[in-house]
Amino acid sequence: MSHQGPDYFKDVPTRRRPIDAAAKPVANFAKKEVAGGIVLVVSTIVALVLANSTPEIARAFHAFWTEIPVSLRVGSWSFPPGKYSGNFEWWVNDALMAAFFFVIGLELKREFLAGELKDPRKAALPLVGAVGGMVLPGVLYAAFNWGSESMRGWAIPTATDIAFALGVLALLGRRVPPGLRVFLVTLAIADDLGALLIIAIFYTSNENLSMPSLGAAFGVMGAMAGMNLLGVRRWWIYGLVGLVLWYFVLKSGVHPTIAGVMGAMTIPVQTRIDAFEFAKASRRLADEFERDVAGESGTQASVPARKRGMIVTSPVQQGVLIAMEKITEAAQTPLQRLEKGMLPFAAFFVVPVFALANAGVSVGNVAGIAVRDSQAWGIVVGLVVGKSIGILGASFLAVRLGLSVLPAGVTWRHMLGAAILGGIGFTMSLFIAHLAFENPERLAIAKFAVLSGSALAAVLGAAVLLSCPAAPRSESKH
16 A cells, blocks of 8 residues: 655755644655554554553453444434444444555556556556465465364455555565566565455355345445546545445445445546646746736745745735646546555554554463464464465466566566565454354454464565575665
8 A cells, every 4th residue: 555656845945844843754654655564563563562461451442342332323323233243343343444445446446447457468467476375375374274173264364455565565665676576576466456345245144145235335446436427526525425335235234345446446537637738837926926927026035035934925826726736636537646645544544543452462362272273273374384485486487478577677586575464464363253153262263363464474584585686876866
């Protein structure tokens, strides 16, 4: 989940505000590619520390997420419906995570229409790698758990956590060629698409499926698509209708987070003004603004330079600024604006809160059981071995068959390191574990195995990439 262009505003001379001294370090940290991964790691450590603290603290931490009822009530109406627990864990996993899936949906749509997945030859390598990296871990897990009740968790080791993986790459600096980062980002996005299909197909219970509610959900999605065709571009309108979509998906029996992806598919991706016309209009407006400022030079000359910025602009300047705001909005797609606005919310709030709610495993109670448990071994081997061999092997076949080529500056040793990093499952793996297991013991074992396998994949992948020679400085810039 990383998509950020150059910050041109930083080169514009602006007056410093008192708040800038405190806000700038935070803003600079948030812009770093490693930031999301660091926040995620900290949240995970906090959850693990609290879950493995004194019995009183551990019990209170667990009770906070699972035992405190949280619901909305208006008269006799209450939400969530009675069959759902309505605790903090439910609101995080079923409601808040819909926003995370919405951002994934926006990224998928952008990549297919204008990104790496648009060009079949460029997309072939990460797409084939993603398929191999999902099939082999599932097969290895099945080999460990065939015929047992744990078989339902076969999809847990098939996912890749992009925040953690990119965080490791960012820490390695010049050891990572730009092409390898693009490969891993595209692979993770394709991996997310596969995980979404798995959730929708294999983790939706047929006996709980409500066709009227599902039909209503598709009807709402159709209405959102109609809004797109009519030219509706306000994000809050899509947000309100999207809540209705989420409600009907929840009622249908399909996991409600899928509503995030369904809603993202309807967000407009076209601008209202083309790039050439935008450039022309911007120059004309800038010239008009400058002429008006020059015309005021007599009145401005007597004002100290440090106070000129406090003076209210003229009606002409106000009109130009309003026009600039309008054409700037028209030159951006709603998808771009939403993705830019939602990414920090997803990376620095949704995913860390999800980690707090789901990564708190009592290691002392689980480790001894997990070491002898086929479910745990299936997850760890699937993440560390299955992902590595699956991604690397499928990528090698794609290159040998002429379907694609290695990115510039990328060697097979780089590809091995990236393939191992693909075994960092975490967010999506924990999410699938919750869908797969209702039994608390099975779920705790799955969480422990996901954390162990992801940590091992991160260390091994980083070690392999550290053994690669550093890229020249001119090549490492991207």
